[in-house]
Amino acid sequence: MDREWYHIKNIEKIDSPAFVVYIDRVRENIYTIKSIIDDVTRLRPHIKTHKTKEISSLLLEAGIFKFKCATIAEAELLGLAAAPDVLLAYQPVGPKLERFINLIKAYPSTNFSCLVDNEKSAKNISEAAAKANVTIPVFIDLNVGMNRTGIDINGDVISLSQIISSLNGIELKGFHVYDGHIKDPDLNKRKEESDLIFKRVEELKTGLLAKGFEEPIIVAGGTPTFPIHAQRKNVECSPGTFVYWDAGYVQNFPEQHFLPAALVITRVISLPSKTKICLDMGHKSIAAENDLNNRVQFLNAPGIKPISQSEEHLVAEVLEGHSYEIGDVLYALPVHICPTAALYERAIVVENGAIVTEWNTAARDRKIII
Numbered sequence: 001m002d003r004e005w006y007h008i009k010n011i012e013k014i015d016s017p018a019f020v021v022y023i024d025r026v027r028e029n030i031y032t033i034k035s036i037i038d039d040v041t042r043l044r045p046h047i048k049t050h051k052t053k054e055i056s057s058l059l060l061e062a063g064i065f066k067f068k069c070a071t072i073a074e075a076e077l078l079g080l081a082a083a084p085d086v087l088l089a090y091q092p093v094g095p096k097l098e099r100f101i102n103l104i105k106a107y108p109s110t111n112f113s114c115l116v117d118n119e120k121s122a123k124n125i126s127e128a129a130a131k132a133n134v135t136i137p138v139f140i141d142l143n144v145g146m147n148r149t150g151i152d153i154n155g156d157v158i159s160l161s162q163i164i165s166s167l168n169g170i171e172l173k174g175f176h177v178y179d180g181h182i183k184d185p186d187l188n189k190r191k192e193e194s195d196l197i198f199k200r201v202e203e204l205k206t207g208l209l210a211k212g213f214e215e216p217i218i219v220a221g222g223t224p225t226f227p228i229h230a231q232r233k234n235v236e237c238s239p240g241t242f243v244y245w246d247a248g249y250v251q252n253f254p255e256q257h258f259l260p261a262a263l264v265i266t267r268v269i270s271l272p273s274k275t276k277i278c279l280d281m282g283h284k285s286i287a288a289e290n291d292l293n294n295r296v297q298f299l300n301a302p303g304i305k306p307i308s309q310s311e312e313h314l315v316a317e318v319l320e321g322h323s324y325e326i327g328d329v330l331y332a333l334p335v336h337i338c339p340t341a342a343l344y345e346r347a348i349v350v351e352n353g354a355i356v357t358e359w360n361t362a363a364r365d366r367k368i369i370i
Contacts, residue, residue: 004300005022005025006022006263006299006300006331007331007353008020008265008350008353008354008355009353009354010354010355011265011329013355014265014348014355016265016266016267016280016281016329017264017265017266017280017281017285017286018264018265018344018348019262019263019264019265019340019341019343019344019346019347019348019361020262020263020264020265020347020348020349020350021244021261021262021347021348021349021350021359022261022262022263022350023261023349023350023351023356024351024352025259025260025261026055026058026243026244026261027058028259028261029242029243029244029245029258029259029261030058030059030062030064030243031062032242032257032258032259033045033239033242033258034062034063034064036226036227036230036256037230037237038230040062040063041065041066042230042234042235042236042237043064043066043236044066044067044068044085044087044219044236044237044238045059045064045067045068045238045239045240045242045243046068046069046070046089046222046238046239046240047067047068047069047074047077047078047240047363048069048070048074048240048338049240049241049243049244049337049338050243050244050341051074051077051341051342051361051362051363051364052077052347052359052360052361052362052363053077053080053081053359053360053362054349054359055243055359056077056078056081057081060081060082060083065083065084065085066084066085066086066087066236067083067085067086067087068086068087068089068219068238068240069086069087069088069089070088070089070090071090071363071366072088072096072099072100072103072366072367072370073362073363073364073365073366073367073368074363075088075100075103075112076103076106076363076369076370077362077363077368078110079103079106079107079110079112080107080368082109082110084109084110084111085110085111085113086110086111086112086113087112087113087114087115087139087176087219088100088112088113088114088115089115089176089178089238090114090115091114091115091116091117091121092114092125093121093124097124097125097128098128100112100114100136101128101129101132101134101136102370103370104132104134104136105132105134106369106370111137112136112137113136113137113138113139113173114136114137114138114139115138115139115140115141115149115176116138116139116140116141116164116170117140117141117143117149117150117151117160118151118160119160119163122138122160122163122164122167122170123167125138125169125170126167126168126169126170127169128169129168130168130169131169134169135169135170135171136169136170136171137170137171137172137173138164138170138171138172138173139172139173139174139175139176139217139219140157140160140161140164140172140174140175140176141176141178142176142177142201142204144177144178144179144197144200144201145179145181145182145197146178146179146180146181147181150176150178153197153200153201153204154200157204157207158204158207158208158211161208161211161213162211165213172213172216173216173217174216174217174218174219175201175204175205175216175217175218175219176219177197177198177201177218177219177220177221178221178222178238179193179194179197179220179221179222179225180222180224182194182197182224182225183224183252185251185252185253187227187228187253187255190224190225190228191228194221194225194228194229195228198220198232201218201220205218215234217236218234218235218236219235219236219238220232220235220236220237221237221238221239222238222239222240222241223239223240223241223242223249223253223256224252224253226238226239226242226256227255227256240338241338242256242258243261244260244261244262244337244341245258245259245260245261245262245337246260246262246333246334246335246336246337246340247260247296247297247333247334247335248335248336260333262334262337262341262347263299263331263332263333263334264281264285264286264296264332264334264340265329265330265331265332265348266279266280266281266285266314266329266330266332267279267280267327267328267329267330268324268325268326268327268328268330269313269326270326271324271325271326272315274320274321275317275318275319275320275322276307276315276316276317276318277304277315277316277318277322277324278313278314278315278316279313279314279315279316279330280312280313280314281296281309281313281314281332282309282310282311282312282313282314283309283310283311284311284312284343285312285343286332286334286340286343287334287335287336287337287338287339287340287343288309289336289339290335290336292306292307292308292309293306294335295309295334295335295336296332296333296334296335297332297333297335298330298331298332298333299331299332299333300329300330300331301324301330303319304317304318305317305318341361341364342361342364343364344361344364345360345361345364346358346359346360346361347359347361
């Protein structure tokens with residue numbers, strides 16, 4: 001890997017802090033994701049990482065036509081990009097259900113589906129869909145260990161399937177199996193845990209077939225288990241972080257050879273003491289859910305140590321006699337790229353080492369039109 005791939009020729013044109021995307025590397029990551037799986041139609045990438053119409057279009061150009069998202073805005077962005085198949089990996093409740101139905105009507109060329117994990121929600125979706133004269137494809141959300149949503153994988157999934165099949169306005173398509181809790185750095189351990197869960201998924205599939213259901217579509221996994229599900233047959237895979245990658249995934253999942261493709265640009269704005277520098281990179285500039293020492297890696301300043309952070313500032317410790325000066329540019333690789341990208345209304349796009357354009361991070365907003 002080029003140790004100085006990140007340098008930008010016209011960096012003086014970028015105010016900081018700024019979110020920068022290296023489009024050459026994004027394209028390479030899309031090529032890599034396709035090379036890992038036997039059939040591109042089994043890819044259903046999640047757009048939560050990039051939230052842009054432009055990368056959605058790059059994926060479509062690469063022959064990837066199925067997508068997953070988590071918000072109505074992300075779903076609408078995919079409708080605007082003319083994506084053929086979009087799964088809202090969320091159970092629409094309250095006003096969100098009305099917005100989802102309006103979305104289905106506004107973008108008829110896109111096949112929208114959603115999740116359901118209980119009888120009450122299934123009936124609510126059914127009634128709203130029937131009233132609007134639409135049919136909504138649904139996937140049963142299985143709780144396989146995340147313990148946030150989904151019907152317990154050992155619960156009465158077959159009965160819920162039968163209830164859904166009896167309702168008007170909705171159509172059961174299959175299972176959603178998100179196993180984001182499986183993230184051991186050891187791929188073999190990840191595979192053991194994933195295989196144990198998937199054995200139960202296969203049992204549920206067999207149970208549905210025995211009841212006369214059509215073979216269910218299974219949408220499984222995120223980034224950590226993507227290499228595992230990619231080896232299964234007839235399973236749709238939903239990695240998302242691969243487009244940008246980040247320092248956390250570089251460290252924890254080295255078997256996946258994606259390239260870091262997005263950075264935060266920051267500058268030294270003050271020298272408060274002989275052993276401290278202050279950067280214009282606060283909580284509002286980089287994901288702050290991790291401990292302070294595990295939020296960012298500075299590619300061209302690996303020796304500095306963050307010691308405090310506030311809304312607009314980050315103070316770091318350096319060796320006495322350092323050469324940092326006010327105005328110096330630091331290239332920062334986030335440990336967690338997804339919430340970092342969502343902090344920026346636009347991404348500055350770099351190609352061949354120079355700024356070429358800007359992308360609107362459109363789906364960071366909760367609403368686009370609908």
